[in-house]
Amino acid sequence: MELIPSIKPLLAVLVSLAVIPVLVSSSEKPNVREAWTFVAGTVKFLLVVSMLPAVMGGNQIVLTLFKIAPGADIAFRVDALGMLFALVASSLYIVTSMYSIGYMRGLNEHGQTRFVSFFALAISATIGAAFSANLLTLYLFYEILSLATYPLVAHHQDAKSRISGRRYLTFILGTSIGLVLPAMIWCYHATGTLEFSAAGIFTDQLSKPSATVLLLMFVFGFAKAGIMPFHSWLPAAMVAPTPVSALLHAVAVVKVGVFSIARVITGIFGIEFLASFDLGAIVAGIASVTILVSSGIALSQDEFKRRLAYSTIGQLSYIVLGAALLSPKGVTGGLLHIAMHAFGKITLFFCAGAIFVATGKKYLSQMVGIGYRMPVTMTAFFIGALSIIGLPPTGGFISKWHLVLGTLEGDQMVMLFVLLTSSLLNAAYFMPIFYKAFFCTKEEAMFERKVDEAPMMCVIPLVITALISFALFFAPQPFLDLATLAVNGFIGG
């Protein structure tokens, strides 16, 4: 493994930050503004992709920005795990930007400049978190992301979004300041470093009880991962415009949460350290509870986006569960699920938004027969739902397959049972939507049998992401290779 110094990670973070002044100054010219968003998004994506070959070759790209204290600099290091996440987030940002044009203009939303500006800030912070070389840098971007998302969640500026915004901040800031910060300082105090390393930073400073407490502080503290009982901000955050729910609350923000947990498990504690204390089981247990309970709650949700939100909570815990299995296949499956779930879930959110733009409907009970009016959207929905359930031929199958293998590898039959039950539940809360959309009598149908889709700018993105979900079944290599590479680094190396 080689360490390649390069400024590219910084550029990838800064590019959408640098474009914000331009966005603000062109607020009177929406087309110019949107064009700049695309330029920034594309440049960011290309910068990320340009680092891919080096990372695939087993190297890491490093850059130290500021020296704060020994072992805790503000620094970037692009490894396979970070690359995997950055690739997902930056590619989906472009698609979402396109979608939000259709959505925001379709609904004639106010404050669009503010919206795109904070969106750009949020995606910068996401990439920054992906490329962080140590816990301090990760925490820094984690907090920036929390705060940048607040104006997006509270976008409507009405009483409901005020309450939701408050809940969002209480959970996210409360846990990060109350749990992660002291846990981080505890780590630094004990070891004098926060640098991620496969062997972990601890040698013999921790007894089993304190290691347990520390681990739980991290797992619950990164509340963006939606581990119960710190999950209820996510359904509340669904008051945000759908592009926010789609990119941030299915991909960027929540994935930063699980990504952070994965980083802590693999880079701060180290898989072998946790295995030696047998701590994986605790995290896996917490994740399993979250998976089952949230899937159950999702069944009873009538509001489309809330159902998706509870589904997200469950799926996020798959990733945590995968990492907590501490076996090569399990961790691979977990990391892979970051990507697979992202493409699937964003499709579903795009669909929910498209339906809202086209018909103004938010509740599933009002969507009987929608398939005849919006066939493209609902077909995409079907593919996305398959991917989340984990059925072939979609990408979700690949990640769940690895997760299942991981449970077998670790001989953890309970977890296997959890995974399978949850898949059934997933099917139970998605399939009726699809069924009612197409298979209903004429009397039941609430829409005329005339095709009337949402604006093109809404439909194209969801078709793209659905196709990618589909394609990932046949060609999961970029993500699978990255995940494998990352896991080899954590366990083999």
Added chain:
Amino acid sequence: MNELLSLIVAKYNYWLYIILMMIGLYAMITKNNLIKKLVGMNIFQTAIILFYVSIGYKRDATIPIIQGDAGHGAGEAVIRAADYINPLPHVLMLTAIVVSVATFGVALTLCVKVYQRYQTLEEDELRMRLSEK
């Protein structure tokens, strides 16, 4: 008892300044009238000035001006520090007095301001006026 008495007598300057200080502090805390508070404040400051002045004093010593013939004769006389009282604390107090006078002046001005605005200098009445609004 005798020991205590002798301690008090031996260090009577300290006891005096402490008593004075406490009188001042007492007035500042308990008096209702702002002017009385100011007087208390001044006593408080003066107590400290007296303390400083007293610590410069030495028994059987004289004012710190070197005696002898003006000019070249002075250099030859042997100067014994114990013969002269220490002038430094006294000089310091010149500054402290200036400070306390200035503070007192500012405070009096403010009292005038307060009186012009509220027609009273009694604290309880002032508090009532303030809570009315």
Added chain:
Amino acid sequence: MNNYPALVVVAPLLGALFAGITAWVEDRFTFPIVLTSLGIGVAAAISNMALVLTSGTIQYKMAGWMPPMGIEYRIDTLNAMVMLLVSVIAFLNLAASYWNVRQETPDRAGSFYVMYLLFVVGLLGVVATGDLFNLYVMIEITSLSSYTMVALGDKNRAPLAALNYIFIGVIGASLYLLGVGYIYIKTGSLNMADVATMVPHMKESSSLLVAFILCIIGVWIKMALFPLHVWLPNAYAYAPVGFARIVAPLMTKVMVYAMVRLMISVFGMDYVFNTLDLAEGVVWMGTIAILAGGFMALSQKNLKKMLTYIIVCEIGYMVGGAWLGNELGMTGAILHILNDALMTFALFLAVGNMVYKLDRVDIADLQGLFGKMPWTMAGFVLAAFSIVGVPPTCGFFSKWYLILGAFEAGAYHFAAALLISSLICAVLFFKVFEVCFFEPMSDGHGDGHHGHDNAVAMAEAPASSLVVLAIVSVSLIAAGVYSGTIVDTVILPFLR
């Protein structure tokens, strides 16, 4: 011998003299003179800093008298930094407050500027001096000018607030003076470095103990450590904005500096922590100050008042940190002097802008402010995040050192208080943001045909204030990311 240390202090002093004359003769020239004198002060402070960094501690003997007889200015990295901080903030604030002064004290602008300069002279003197009695004089110069400045504020409330400030301020200064008296009795010297050499030989002396306690309590009163804080909120909230902006960030911080100086350079860490058994209690006092300040801030309806209680809270950070008794805690406390000055300055700059436009700053009056004053609010938000301790703003990094120090000292209650205060501050500021952002309530889809909301017309503060706010906001982040450098080049050389 170069004269930079003296120049830093003397430039504003002469400026005050000239400003006093011109204010009398021709008022138009006052402001430029004041600005120039502070500008010279800043330049001298920068040269001073550069000199200290390259060639180590400077000893400047006033009028050529040899210490310990004469008064000595002893400039090491710590006070070079604080001097730079004071002069820069004084300069920037003056530039920002021109319009505020014209609005609030139009007929007494001249006296405002003169007192302003004298206040700055006092602060710089406190920082520069190496003489215990001179420190007293400088503290009193600072206090006297701030009494008068506070009285220039709100016509109804300010005189009384200033009077209460005087009563408590005089007690504080007098206690300090008394402490100096005892030091003089014991050591026969007033020079800090000279005293420091004698302290180790008289550790058991009860007079020295009394001296130490009196000095420290005096300084605590001046810095408004809870429960000695009662004078601060009213005095700062009713002062004219142009002055509140400088006294809030600097006065308490300079007093913290004085405490650190007394602890390290006069009595010595060994005496403070090994001979005396006070440290644990004082850290508890810091903890209580943090929590009490935070909770009192929660109950405030006025934005200015709320910020003043946050100052009380922040004082707890620094006192507690300094008394943790380890290098990390002291580093955190010193770093926080710098950081807290910057962030409090940014907050009060923003509030000054609001006052300029809105007159009243009860939190309920701030409706729609994000639309009305976007730039001011941007600065305010950044400063608020710094107070909360969100990286990469500087507030995070001093908190980082403080919490590390608390861990090392085993003072977990102090670490917990720091975290809780972060949360309280988050609540405080988001309460304000919510009013600014959500009210007046919209239906969420109102007048969007251009894709942006112009429900409230923009009405920003004068450009000069905004530029200064922008500079300070950037410095919040710069001080944050370069805190490693600051610690390595300024604080650790001082501590070791």
